Amino acid sequence: MRKLVHGLTLPIERSLACMPSGSRKIAVARSLIALAQLSVLLLTEWDALFVSSSDKDFGPSCDGVARIGAYCMMYSWGGLTVPTLVVIASLLLVLSGYFPRYTGLLHAWVTLSFAPAISLADGGESISQVLVLLLALVLLSDGRKNHWMPDEVGGSKLLPLSWVAAHLIRFQIAWLYLNSAIEKTCLLYTSDAADDMQCV
Secondary structure (H helix, E strand, C coil), X not given: CHHHHHHHHHHHHHHXXXXXXXXXXXXXXXXXXXXXXXXXXXHCCHHHHCCCECCECCCXXXXXXXXXXXXXXXXXXXXXXXXXXXXXXXXXXXXXXXCHHHHHHHHHHHHHHHCCCCCCCCHHXXXXXXXXXXXXXXXXXXXXXXXXXXXXXXXXXCHHHHHHHHHHHHHHHHHHHHHHHHHHCCCCCCCXXXXXXXXX
């Protein structure tokens, strides 16, 4: 039984031994996400992100997890200006790369502030929520001063948690591509005419 357990856990132990506690690849990923979020705020009229509808007044949607976000906590202080400036400053701090262990958590808060609160969110915001939350767990083991510094291997007790989160990210990306491939596959069928084919 011990040999069986050892045989099953050995690949995991080897993977953990090789996993960096801090990686520039993670730096590139989180910077691209933060840059995309920043571009939405800088290139879109803020009022256009929080439109009113038949069942909702103008302003952020404060249901569920969005209640702890910047827009729902600060909207009463100065409308959209105060929370948006806080979110922009936070994203610039994430892009700077300093103290990734802590700015990973900050980025997760910003994403939970932004994605659920806007009225016209799309699939990208939903994906970014999950991805940034998992990246925050990965970054808990990153003790570097800046995420652009050389990669480090080992040295953190939180590395197993980061390893699990990193593999969940891989699973999520693989599932997204698989799901996209299935949805975009043309279903061909033949109607009355033999050569009448249509993508649905």
